[in-house]
Amino acid sequence: xxxxxxxxxxxxxxxxxxxxxxxxxxxxxxxxxxxxxxxxxxxxxxxxxxxxxxxxxxxxxxxxxxxxxxxxxxxxxxxxxxxxxxxxxxxxxxxxxxxxxxxxxxxxxxxxxxxxxxxxxxxxxxxxxxxxxxxxxxxxxxxxxxxxxxxxxxxxxxxxxxxxxxxxxxxxxxxxxxxxxxxxxxxxxxxxxxxxxxxxxxxxxxxxxxxxxxxxxxxxxxxxxxxxxxxxxxxxxxxxxxxxxxxxxxxxxxxxxxxxxxxxxxxxxxxxxxx
Amino acid sequence: xxxxxxxxxxxxxxxxxxxxxxxxxxxxxxxxxxxxxxxxxxxxxxxxxxxxxxxxxxxxxxxxxxxxxxxxxxxxxxxxxxxxxxxxxxxxxxxxxxxxxxxxxxxxxxxxxxxxxxxxxxxxxxxxxxxxxxxxxxxxxxxxxxxxxxxxxxxxxxxxxxxxxxxxxxxxxxxxxxxxxxxxxxxxxxxxxxxxxxxxxxxxxxxxxxxxxxxxxxxxxxxxxxxxxxxxxxxxxxxxxxxxxxxxxxxxxxxxxxxxxxxxxxxxxxxxxxx
Numbered sequence: 179x180x181x182x183x184x185x186x187x188x189x190x191x192x193x194x195x196x197x198x199x200x201x202x203x204x205x206x207x208x209x210x211x212x213x214x215x216x217x218x219x220x221x222x223x224x225x226x227x228x229x230x231x232x233x234x235x236x237x238x239x240x241x242x243x244x245x246x247x248x249x250x251x252x253x254x255x256x257x258x259x260x261x262x263x264x265x266x267x268x269x270x271x272x273x274x275x276x277x278x279x280x281x282x283x284x285x286x287x288x289x290x291x292x293x294x295x296x297x298x299x300x301x302x303x304x305x306x307x308x309x310x311x312x313x314x315x316x317x318x319x320x321x322x323x324x325x326x327x328x329x330x331x332x333x334x335x336x337x338x339x340x341x342x343x344x345x346x347x348x349x350x351x352x353x354x355x356x357x358x359x360x361x362x363x364x365x366x367x368x369x370x371x372x373x374x375x376x377x378x379x380x381x382x383x384x385x386x387x388x389x390x391x392x393x394x395x396x397x398x399x400x401x402x403x404x405x406x407x408x409x410x411x412x413x414x415x416x417x418x419x420x421x422x423x424x425x426x427x428x429x430x431x432x433x434x435x436x437x438x439x440x441x442x443x444x445x446x447x448x449x450x451x452x453x
Numbered sequence: 454x455x456x457x458x459x460x461x462x463x464x465x466x467x468x469x470x471x472x473x474x475x476x477x478x479x480x481x482x483x484x485x486x487x488x489x490x491x492x493x494x495x496x497x498x499x500x501x502x503x504x505x506x507x508x509x510x511x512x513x514x515x516x517x518x519x520x521x522x523x524x525x526x527x528x529x530x531x532x533x534x535x536x537x538x539x540x541x542x543x544x545x546x547x548x549x550x551x552x553x554x555x556x557x558x559x560x561x562x563x564x565x566x567x568x569x570x571x572x573x574x575x576x577x578x579x580x581x582x583x584x585x586x587x588x589x590x591x592x593x594x595x596x597x598x599x600x601x602x603x604x605x606x607x608x609x610x611x612x613x614x615x616x617x618x619x620x621x622x623x624x625x626x627x628x629x630x631x632x633x634x635x636x637x638x639x640x641x642x643x644x645x646x647x648x649x650x651x652x653x654x655x656x657x658x659x660x661x662x663x664x665x666x667x668x669x670x671x672x673x674x675x676x677x678x679x680x681x682x683x684x685x686x687x688x689x690x691x692x693x694x695x696x697x698x699x700x701x702x703x704x705x706x707x708x709x710x711x712x713x714x715x716x717x718x719x720x721x722x723x724x725x726x727x728x
Contacts, residue, residue: 185460185497186504189467193510196468198567222460229461235468277622285621285643289611291604292473318612321596329566336564337593346560347552368560 187212188222192230195238195250199302200332204247223248234258236299251306252299252330256452259300263428263445266293266411270429273439282431282441284412288322288383297428298326301381301409304426304448308406310379312336312372314398316365316390323411324381336378338397339366346371350400354393365393367401376403385410385427388420395422413446462487463497467505470513470525474577475607479522498523509533511574526581527574527605531727534575538703538720541568541686545704548714557706557716559687563597563658572703573601576656576684579701579723583681585654587611587647589673591640591665598686599656611653613672614641625675629668640668642676651678660685660702663695670697688721 182190191208205223209216227238237251254262266287275283287293301323315324315337328335339346346368353364372378380394391408398405408425415432428449432442457465466483480498484491502513512526529537541562550558562568576598590599590612603610614621621643628639647653655669666683673680683700690707703724707717 182504183460183500185458185463185500186507188460189463189501189504190508190510192464192468193471193505193508196471197570225458225460226464229457229464230468232461233465233468235465283622283643283645285612285646286609289600289603290609291600292607294600295472295604318592318596318614321593322600322610325564325566325569325597325600328564329570332567334561334565335597337560339593347558368558370558371560 182212182214184218184222187214187219188226191219191222192226195226195248196236198332199236199250199252199330202241202245202247202249207247252302253306254296254299254303258296259303259428259452260445260449262293262296262300263449266297266429267443267445270412270431270443271441273434273441275441276434276439282384282412282443284383285319288319288411291322291326294322294326295329297323297411298328298330298381300428301327301379301426302330304409305379305407308377308379310406311376312378312403314338314378314380314394316380316382316394319384320382323383327379327381327409331379336367336371338394340364341366350397352393352396352400354389354396356387356389363393365390365397367397372398372401372403374402376401377406378403379407379409380405381409383411384414385412385420385422385425386414387417388422388425391425392421412443457487457489459493459497462489462494463501466494466497467501470501470523471511473607474511474525474527474605477516477520477522477524482522527577528581529571529574529578533571534578534703534727535720535724537568537571537575538724541572541704542718542720545687545706545718546716548709548716550716551709551714557659557687557718559658560594563594563686566597566601569597569601570604572598572686573603573605573656575703576602576654576701577605579684580654580682583652583654585681586651587653587678589613589653589655589669591655591657591669594659595657598658602654602656602684606654611642611646613669615639616641625672627668627671627675629664629671631662631664638668640665640672642672647673647676647678649677651676652681653678654682654684655680656684658686659689660687660695660700661689662692663697663700666700667696687718 205216208219313328315321325335348369351366410427412429413427426448427446480491483494512528588603590596600610623644626641685702687704688702701723702721
């Protein structure tokens with residue numbers, strides 16, 4: 179095997195790190211894989227870290243000590259998150275997106291992998307200090323964003339179902355009242371889906387009254403798991419008071435301009451106040 | 454701005470290419486972004502291509518001509534796909550995974566982002582010549598694998614629902630007969646979800662009788678769209694004759710060993726015959 183140039187070593191390490199966020203790789207591992215001295219690997223990594231930082235591609239973190247090594251943390255800058263929010267707002271302003279009942283057609287956006295991945299990394303940035311053990315999704319529309327957030331944290335996605343399914347074994351259900359429609363619904367998770375004491379981050383596409391999010395708190399209590407954060411793509415401006423208080427949204431949906439038919443949507447205060 | 458070293462340029466380009474599969478970047482774009490001559494960029498790219506190839510990280514493809522440039526195609530080698538199939542088989546052999554009705558608990562595997570991403574790239578490798586315009590998922594369990602496949606192709610995910618939802622506008626429904634249980638069910642898609650003439654790749658977690666897959670064909674006919682492939686993670690050995698003939702599976706589920714309780718599951722012939 180020919181010896182690799184430094185640039186080639188750097189490309190290989192950067193790719194391996196970025197494809198498995200949060201996973202710690204030891205320098206010895208890289209040294210063996212690439213046939214280079216640990217000192218060279220270490221120097222390569224500092225160049226990679228610098229390049230990633232300068233071009234806002236995420237963080238490369240070196241962990242000292244016996245369990246030490248290096249890992250990649252997806253991270254987006256305030257400017258990148260604001261630009262993403264603006265892009266999404268522009269797409270959402272199309273009057274054709276208004277649906278009966280005050281809903282907004284967002285499915286195409288959250289199902290575009292490149293957008294979903296960016297939204298997931300934005301949530302991973304907002305909640306980087308929470309270090310969740312799992313990311314929770316509520317079926318169906320919340321799944322793509324939750325999966326991309328789970329990917330950014332390199333933790334499992336756990337999908338809450340509206341009904342139990344025979345194919346998943348014994349399960350736990352709770353009832354909850356939809357915050358907007360006041361209808362009683364139920365949500366279910368297989369017993370084996372969440373270990374006791376787990377830290378759970380709930381990611382969803384939309385919050386109006388907050389009934390679903392409140393239900394997720396109740397469900398996690400049954401599992402003795404902790405909700406460490408709630409992230410939603412779009413919150414409605416009304417009702418102002420949600421059934422949950424601690425959440426982060428990217429966008430606020432005000433309603434529809436009666437004259438032009440345009441959707442009134444703007445970046446949330448969390449996005450605007452990022453620094 | 455300090456001039457970048459070659460290795461740093463290479464890392465930045467590799468990251469940008471790999472994070473947006475199939476997207477074509479022009480050399481001019483990179484030259485401007487990185488403050489380097491196009492000839493240097495071109496040379497960097499050939500080193501990146503070589504490093505990716507040597508370490509099996511995917512393909513970097515140069516497109517000549519006016520619309521030319523460079524792009525990244527996720528691709529896994531036969532050995533990587535076989536190793537993935539073996540890993541999945543090992544995890545699935547646990548007797549605790551057998552559920553009533555002959556089902557298998559796979560939710561934790563398909564919801565682990567790093568595994569789902571690898572499975573998605575395996576499907577992207579199998580179907581690389583089909584160049585789909587959309588990837589179809591059937592709610593709920595098929596979504597993570599379909600999203601990761603969509604990500605590998607950089608095309609939208611379209612999720613077929615079991616019932617219509619008011620929040621998605623006018624929709625098309627078809628009835629289908631579940632191949633195993635003979636129950637009549639329906640599947641629905643919003644009218645705006647698929648453009649006429651689109652090439653659709655259907656990805657699912659499980660195939661038994663093939664009724665769902667047959668329904669997807671019927672549904673796509675209503676949209677005047679074409680099913681260019683069907684990929685499933687697990688197929689059951691029985692019934693041998695499915696309602697669809699053209700599909701690719703990664704694993705075959707034979708049943709349960711009555712003596713040991715062990716799940717009998719093996720890589721499919723598509724995986725074993727890869728070369």
